[in-house]
Amino acid sequence: MAINETQRPDIDRIPVSLTVNGRTVTDNVPPELTLLDFLRDWLGLKGAKRSCDLQVCGACTVLVNGRAVSSCTFLAFEARNAEVTTIEGLAQNGELHPLQQSFIDNAAFQCGFCTPGMILAAKSLLDQNHHPNEEEIRAYMKGNICRCTGYKKIVEAIVAAANGD
Amino acid sequence: MLRPFKLHEPTSVDDAVSLLGRFGEEAKVYCGGTELLLAMKEGLLRYNHLVNIKTIPGLDEVGYDQGSGMLSIGATVTHTALEHSPQIQSHFPMIAEAEGNVANVRVRNVGTIGGNLCFSEPHSDPGAFLLLFDTQVEIQGPGGQRTIPLAELTLGPFETCLEDDEVLTRILVPQFPQGMTGAYLKFGYHARPTLGVGVSVRVEPTTSDGEHIERAVVTEVRVAVGSAGPKAVRVAEAEQLLMGKTVAELLPGSNGGESSNMNEASRLAGRAADAMDDIHGSGEYKEHMIGVFLKRAFAKAVNTRQPTVQSPLS
Numbered sequence: 001m002a003i004n005e006t007q008r009p010d011i012d013r014i015p016v017s018l019t020v021n022g023r024t025v026t027d028n029v030p031p032e033l034t035l036l037d038f039l040r041d042w043l044g045l046k047g048a049k050r051s052c053d054l055q056v057c058g059a060c061t062v063l064v065n066g067r068a069v070s071s072c073t074f075l076a077f078e079a080r081n082a083e084v085t086t087i088e089g090l091a092q093n094g095e096l097h098p099l100q101q102s103f104i105d106n107a108a109f110q111c112g113f114c115t116p117g118m119i120l121a122a123k124s125l126l127d128q129n130h131h132p133n134e135e136e137i138r139a140y141m142k143g144n145i146c147r148c149t150g151y152k153k154i155v156e157a158i159v160a161a162a163n164g165d
Numbered sequence: 166m167l168r169p170f171k172l173h174e175p176t177s178v179d180d181a182v183s184l185l186g187r188f189g190e191e192a193k194v195y196c197g198g199t200e201l202l203l204a205m206k207e208g209l210l211r212y213n214h215l216v217n218i219k220t221i222p223g224l225d226e227v228g229y230d231q232g233s234g235m236l237s238i239g240a241t242v243t244h245t246a247l248e249h250s251p252q253i254q255s256h257f258p259m260i261a262e263a264e265g266n267v268a269n270v271r272v273r274n275v276g277t278i279g280g281n282l283c284f285s286e287p288h289s290d291p292g293a294f295l296l297l298f299d300t301q302v303e304i305q306g307p308g309g310q311r312t313i314p315l316a317e318l319t320l321g322p323f324e325t326c327l328e329d330d331e332v333l334t335r336i337l338v339p340q341f342p343q344g345m346t347g348a349y350l351k352f353g354y355h356a357r358p359t360l361g362v363g364v365s366v367r368v369e370p371t372t373s374d375g376e377h378i379e380r381a382v383v384t385e386v387r388v389a390v391g392s393a394g395p396k397a398v399r400v401a402e403a404e405q406l407l408m409g410k411t412v413a414e415l416l417p418g419s420n421g422g423e424s425s426n427m428n429e430a431s432r433l434a435g436r437a438a439d440a441m442d443d444i445h446g447s448g449e450y451k452e453h454m455i456g457v458f459l460k461r462a463f464a465k466a467v468n469t470r471q472p473t474v475q476s477p478l479s
């Protein structure tokens with residue numbers, strides 16, 4: 001829940017307009033509201049997860065103008081005028097994004113808690129570097145922690161998605 | 166959870182300074198927030214007013230003056246912007262590489278160079294590698310502007326010489342002297358570095374193809390260590406031991422030898438770091454590892470220009 005949401009005088013709120021997965025959202029947010037709480041509690045988008053709350057694990061990763069951020073420690077108002085992408089926004093017309101399909105095909109998750117963040121981080125990598133090598137993938141993804149898979153299959157899934165197989 | 170606060174968004178440094186003066190201890194500069202928001206979430210710091218300096222035009226600019234060789238970095242420039250800046254990539258490749266290894270990509274996308282230096286968290290990479298240059302920082306307060314050496318900004322862990330109503334506006338990094346190259350290496354298992362060692366070196370004579378570099382003599386060398394102790398430092402005693410020696414004397418590794426000067430420099434660098442026991446390891450362990458990394462960083466700095474000498478440790 002947003003803190004003191006009801007008691008706060010409106011004057012302290014910040015008007016924001018942004019797109020979330022292509023949909024325009026206009027609202028007044030308190031400055032201390034995190035993007036993660038805004039997405040999960042205000043917009044009902046539960047794909048981004050809270051785990052460490054310290055910018056270490058990456059479970060809360062979302063894209064702001066294509067850049068990966070830790071939404072747990074990123075204030076919602078900072079997304080004003082920006083395009084926010086969450087895992088809910090990747091599938092188009094019922095068709096999974098190639099990275100989502102590749103994570104399934106390559107068994108790149110078990111419990112799945114890290115997966116939304118993994119896929120979004122991988123998307124931001126592939127959007128700037130279409131064919132990263134394994135070393136580049138591991139360096140870029142090192143800030144996203146998975147407790148289940150041992151990473152090998154995640155790297156394989158990203159390579160496969162980059163190669164279009 | 167973050168307690169409510171009021172956000173201020175000045176459009177000039179003067180306005181930021183007067184807001185900070187008006188609210189005193191209740192206010193704090195907010196930049197990327199990657200450090201400040203963590204401390205506020207934990208309840209370690211409490212502020213009723215945050216002053217967002219990212220709304221001040223110009224502070225997010227990087228400029229390089231070819232004539233003077235001076236790099237000017239605005240305080241709100243992110244680590245990602247530094248990593249990808251074409252000017253930094255071509256004129257300060259060591260900085261571009263080191264910035265690409267700060268934290269993780271999400272912190273780099275949001276965290277700024279100014280926030281890194283002003284928070285003065287001991288586990289900082291720029292705090293160490295910027296000491297290889299005679300880096301200065303520009304600070305603006307109610308009485309105007311002052312420029313001080315970076316080494317004087319940091320007093321200790323989480324402590325700088327900034328007054329409550331002062332804002333760090335710019336970081337000024339002069340180019341290395343002609344012929345000098347540098348390398349910065351870090352090490353650690355946690356999100357933040359356990360230790361970082363930077364070396365910059367100039368050897369003479371220089372050969373364009375790197376041949377006979379083993380016979381070249383070190384004519385200038387700088388050593389900086391950070392992250393392991395309370396603050397990053399230059400290690401003049403270690404620098405003196407490396408001066409005037411040939412590359413072969415200092416890196417005899419390819420012949421299976423040891424260099425007493427390099428070993429002593431490593432020991433002094435480890436000692437100078439004033440390494441502390443913490444979750445990253447014991448002080449003794451870090452002290453030893455700084456010595457190991459000094460050798461590697463020296464070899465890398467020498468090889469950056471003349472890629473023919475084998476590092477004894479690679």
Ligand SMILES: Cc1cc2nc3c(=O)[nH]c(=O)nc-3n(C[C@H](O)[C@H](O)[C@H](O)COP(=O)(O)OP(=O)(O)OC[C@H]3O[C@@H](n4cnc5c(N)ncnc54)[C@H](O)[C@@H]3O)c2cc1C
Nearest residue numbers: 194196197198199200201268276277280281283289290333
């Ligand atoms: C998980 C994690 C890993 C990290 N790993 C590394 C690492 O490997 N290497 C490394 O070097 N760092 C690392 N960091 C630190 C990171 O570099 C810093 O968090 C970031 O650069 C701080 O910048 P910011 O803009 O977010 O600062 P903020 O959080 O906005 O500010 C930090 C402090 O500085 C003050 N401040 C900010 N800007 C100014 C200014 N211009 N003038 C005066 N005061 C100012 C603020 O008031 C605040 O007290 C890591 C951080 C995290 C969370």
Ligand code: FES
Nearest residue numbers: 051053055058072
């Ligand atoms: S919950 Fe945000 S990085 Fe772990």
Ligand code: FES
Nearest residue numbers: 110112146147148
């Ligand atoms: S699949 Fe369980 S944490 Fe990654």
